[in-house]
Structures are given as structure tokens and as C-alpha cells.
Amino acid sequence: MRDLFREDSDRFQRFSVTFEDLLLDYSKNRITPDTMQLLAALATETKLERAIEEMFSGAKINITEQRPALHTALRNRANRPVYVDGDDIMPKINAVLERMRSFSDAVRQGQRRGYTNKAITDIVNIGIGGSDLGPRVAVEALRPYSQSTLRVHHVANVDGTEIDTTLQDVNPETTLFIISSKTFTTQETLTNAQTAKDWFFQHISDKAAFAKHFVAVSANTQAAKAFGIDKECIFEIWDWVGGRYSLWSAIGLSVALCIGMDHFEELLAGAFAMDEHFRTQPFDKNIPVILALLGIWYNNFFGVHTHAVLPYDHSLRLLPACIQQLDMESNGKSVSRDGKTLEYATGPILWGAPGTNGQHAFFQYLHQGTQFVPADFLAPLISHHPIGEHHTILLANCFAQTEALMRGRSEDEVHESENQGQAAAKIVAGNKPSNTLLFTKLTPRVLGSLLAMYEHKVFAQGIVWNVNSFDQWGVELGKQLASGILKEIQDAGSTGPHDTSTKGLIAHYKRTVGPV
Secondary structure, eight states: OHHHHHHOTTHHHHTEEEETTEEEEOOSSSOOHHHHHHHHHHHHHTTHHHHHHHHHHTOOOBTTTTBOOOHHHHTOTTOOOOEETTEEOHHHHHHHHHHHHHHHHHHHTTOSBOTTSOBOOEEEEEOOGGGTHHHHHHHHHTGGGSOTTOEEEEEOOSSHHHHHHHHHTSOTTSEEEEEEOSSSOOHHHHHHHHHHHHHHHHHOOOGGGHHHHEEEEESOHHHHHHHTOOGGGEEEOOTTSOGGGOTTTGGGHHHHHHHOHHHHHHHHHHHHHHHHHHHHSOGGGOHHHHHHHHHHHHHHHSOOOEEEEEESSGGGTTHHHHHHHHHHHHHOOOBOTTSOBOSSOOSOEEEOOOTTGGGGTTHHHHHHSSSOOOEEEEEESSOSSOOTTHHHHHHHHHHHHHHHHHHOBOHHHHHHHOOSSOTGGGOBOOOOOEEEEEESSOOHHHHHHHHHHHHHHHHHHHHHHTOOTTOOHHHHHHHHHHHHHHHHHHOSSOOOSOOHHHHHHHHHHHHHTOOO
């Protein structure tokens, strides 16, 4: 890459794209114009353009579950009709958005209160996976837009530590619980929800008070009502919304409560703008497609099966976990859409941490490890917290790391600058690829665009790899086995027909703790 930059003074201009106030610099990659043309030809050959249109139009692209994947309709700010089985779904989406606005406004303005007529001070969102990560990321990233009188908590882990410590920090008279579960059958979510319900009634004996403090977001209204949620307190979602794509639905209610519905709609608008970009721009100017093709380039042509997401913004510290779920649950597949075992690599291992913390943890491996790790660096040019020189130093580190990964440090440079000791250990090979995504400021609109960008990147890769990015049967297997093992742990009798390791683990638990 040093040579490529030396030979082409326009390389940055050639390999950078702007979208609104977002800049993608992908010039620090092992590519030439020919590389990108050939990768674009691959996308064309795999009919990516047609697949994009099928997704937006409501075709049943989730073939194993015979469903559309219409998260894009949830943020369709143009309000163009979108049909599922002949029905335009936009009126239903708009109706839920209006309910979210009325509800969030009432809570934020102190009109909807707790059972003792005290204003709501705490929101506890109980969900897991897509019902947790997307809202959690948005709440943390957009705290500068939050209402200071409302604290928002998210509980996901079935480990009792998370729900217990959260409940210790809130007051039943002023806390609103959101049970977020599309199916309302997810074991972890229902376990935490039942614990919250039991805790509430330990403090409150009036059964009528429950409706003031518990709402649900679900496609399974009957199960939510059976749990005790009043039908007027159930916000609808639909089976054509995948969990990891559900932030844009009523699953984002905790976000709307935190930042207000106007800002939530700005989040939707940013995602919609990226949808339009993805849908209309040619591949060589299309940010999600470019990122997708670069990932395929390293994964399938260099045998590099890992990718790092490195936000240089403390507010985006949870972004790597969110994109990890999106990417690895969507494209962690080894079977094609037509049911054949694949003979090539698909989705990468995705991981990351915020800069500059990562520089003092794993960046040594990025610079001098035996494998190279392509990485995305993300940073705002303007901070919401402009304290002294903090942000200037942060950006200097961000830019320096991408340059160091690309340039490295040659043997000649070591000898020129070092007069003694371990010269070989100080050589850094360089030629390590990275993308840099800069944006003016982290606003709701920018966050919406970034999250939609990664959604579309993952979808585009799934099309080229010929996998269904919208199911997760491996996850379902784990759930099924856990349900059976739970019954065996609770039963004093013998265990079922497991392998000797699993039998041994269950038996060890029973000997040590006994049946629950």
C-alpha cells in the first residue's frame, strides 16, 4: 500500500465516498481500481441489484421461514406503500409510531404516572439479543439528547446478577418496565420479566397497579395478555421484523422514551436516507456495497476470517457488540439458500472495542501479529463533550493508527532512528487494511445511517455468499436443548440420553447443589 500511495497522488479521492456528512475513506486497502471493478462484477453476477429490490419490495427472501425481511419498511419516511400478502403494511407501522409518540410524550411530560401518582423516573427494558442490543446502543450513543429526569436501564442476561442489581437501583412507585419479546416465549426474557413482576408485587399489593408499570412489545399479544399486560399497553410488532433488525420498531420504545419521539424519528430518517443510498447508488459509489465487497475480498481471497470494529467515541462503545450480533447471526451459515453445504468461507468473526482503550490492549496484535485483521475506524469530528484537548488527541490517535497499520516501519527506518538494541523486534510490516468512517457529530440521524449501513453491508455479503441472512437455526437448537436440560436439572431423577460430558456436568451440578 505504501507503493500504491506513492504512485497515485489521487488515491484518497479515488477511494473515498461521501454520504450526507459521512465520509468513508477506504484508500488504505490492498486494492487497485481493477480490484474494485472485479469485485463489483462479482456482485453483479450474484444478482445483488435484484436482491436489493426484492428485499425492499417485500419478497419472501427469508426462505426457510417463508417471510419477508422488511425492517426497511419500519423507517420508510417516504411512506411509499409496501405490500405483504397483498396488504399495504405502512398504515399499521404508522399507527404504532403514533402510539409510541403518545405514550412516550405522556411519560416524559409527567402525564402518565405510577400508581401512587408519582412521575416515572426509571425505564427498565427487559429483552435479549435484538430486543436489547439495538436499543441499548442507541440509548448509550444518544444520551446527549436524553431527558435528564429519566434513567433508562436494559436487562438481558438471565444471570440473576443483572436483574437483581437493576431492581436494587429503582423504586417500584416510579419505574416503568418494558417487556420486549417478539414471540413472548424467549426463556431469558420471560424469566427476567417474571422476576420483575414478583419484585413489584412484593412491594405493591394492589393488582390494578400493575398496568401502570408494565408494558409489552410483542407480536404475540395473547401471551403478553396472559402475563398480565393490559391490551392497551401492548405495542405490536410483526413476524416480518427480524429480532436483530427490530430497533426501528416499537422495540425502540426505550429509545423514544429516552430521547423523545422527534429524535427517534430522526434516527429513522437517517436509516431511511441510507436505505435510499443503498437502493439507488451504483456499486462503486455505494457505501454498504463497497464495505461488503472489501470484506469478501479479504475473507475469500486472502483467507482472513476476522474483522474489527473500532469506534473512537466512548458513546459508541457498545457498537461492536451490536454489529457482532448482526453480522455473525446473519451470515454465520454453512448452507446455501438452496440447501447445499458451502465449500467456501462466509461471515467473519467480528469483534472490537473503543479507541483508545484498544490501543493499549490488542492493537499490538493488529500491528505485529502473524495474521492481519481488517478494521473499521469510526469517529466524530466534533464531540458532544468538548473538554480541553481530549477530542483532538483522540482523533490524532485514530488517524495515526490507520497510518501505522498501512505504513508500518521498515528495517531501514528502524536503523535510521534507532542506534541500539533489538532492531528486528521494532520492525512493523504494515500493509494492514482499514476503513475510516468520519462524521461531523453523532446525532440521531447519523446513528441511524451507520446502523443501516452495517445492516445493508451484511445483507449484500449474504447475497454474494448465497446464504439466508435472516434465519438463525443454530440459535434455535441451543434454545431447544437448554429447555430439556433445565427440566432434568429441576428433576431429582436420572438425566436423559446425553453424551457423557453433558451427563457428567448435570450430575456434578445435582451432587453439588441438588435439584432446584
